Amino acid sequence: MSETAVNNAKESEQISKIDFKSVVLADYKLANISRETSLLGRREVLTGKAKFGIFGDGKEVPQLAMAKFFQPGDFRSGYYRDQTFMMAIDQMNVEQFFAQLYANPNTEQEPMSGGRSMNGHYATRSLDENGNWKALKDIKNSSADKCRGYLGWR
Numbered sequence: 001m002s003e004t005a006v007n008n009a010k011e012s013e014q015i016s017k018i019d020f021k022s023v024v025l026a027d028y029k030l031a032n033i034s035r036e037t038s039l040l041g042r043r044e045v046l047t048g049k050a051k052f053g054i055f056g057d058g059k060e061v062p063q064l065a066m067a068k069f070f071q072p073g074d075f076r077s078g079y080y081r082d083q084t085f086m087m088a089i090d091q092m093n094v095e096q097f098f099a100q101l102y103a104n105p106n107t108e109q110e111p112m113s114g115g116r117s118m119n120g121h122y123a124t125r126s127l128d129e130n131g132n133w134k135a136l137k138d139i140k141n142s143s144a145d146k147c148r149g150y151l152g153w154r
Contacts, residue, residue, distance in 0.1 A: 031060035034084040037094050041101055050101045054120035056083035064088055073137040078145050080120035089140045091124050117144060 015023070038057035045053040056063070059081050067088035070076070078085070086092035092112070099110035100119045107114040112123050121144035128134055 027064050030088055031064060031084060033094065034060050034087055037083065037097055041097070044098075044101065051103075052119065053101055054080050054118075056081040056120075060084045070140055072139055073141075075136075075141040075143065077143050078122050080118075080122075080145060082122055082142075083120075086122045086142065091140060091142065092122060113144070121145060 035057050038055035041050070041053050041055050044050040063082060063085035067085050070089055083092065083097060096110060096112070100112055103115035104110040105115040111125055113121065122142055123144040124139065124142045126134055126136060126141070
């Protein structure tokens with residue numbers, strides 16, 4: 001479902017049956033993608049291809065609900081199993097999840113920490129590519145919980 005339809009539904013506090021069905025199916029699809037991502041990631045760890053992993057399977061529904069109410073300008077200090085939440089607010093995709101799992105140092109491919117933090121510690125960047133502050137009031141913000149690694153400074 002488009003973000004416009006979701007915003008229109010929020011504004012009117014009513015949603016048509018068709019729009020409701022679209023929202024439920026989109027949420028189910030994202031929950032399924034996140035669950036499969038966890039299962040694939042766990043397999044990579046158990047077969048020795050990745051060194052360590054924390055996965056969010058089993059937490060999809062509450063994270064999808066939380067994402068519905070998270071607005072631009074909000075901040076959160078996350079939980080290490082918040083992969084579904086980060087996917088739902090468009091701050092992480094499957095490729096970035098696996099880049100984090102393998103500690104990829106390329107910040108274009110692993111924007112959370114550039115491979116410098118333990119995986120599962122999700123963060124958004126507060127600085128742009130030139131080192132200037134972003135307009136944090138206009139974006140959804142996440143700081144990594146218990147992370148002692150790279151959070152976006154140079």
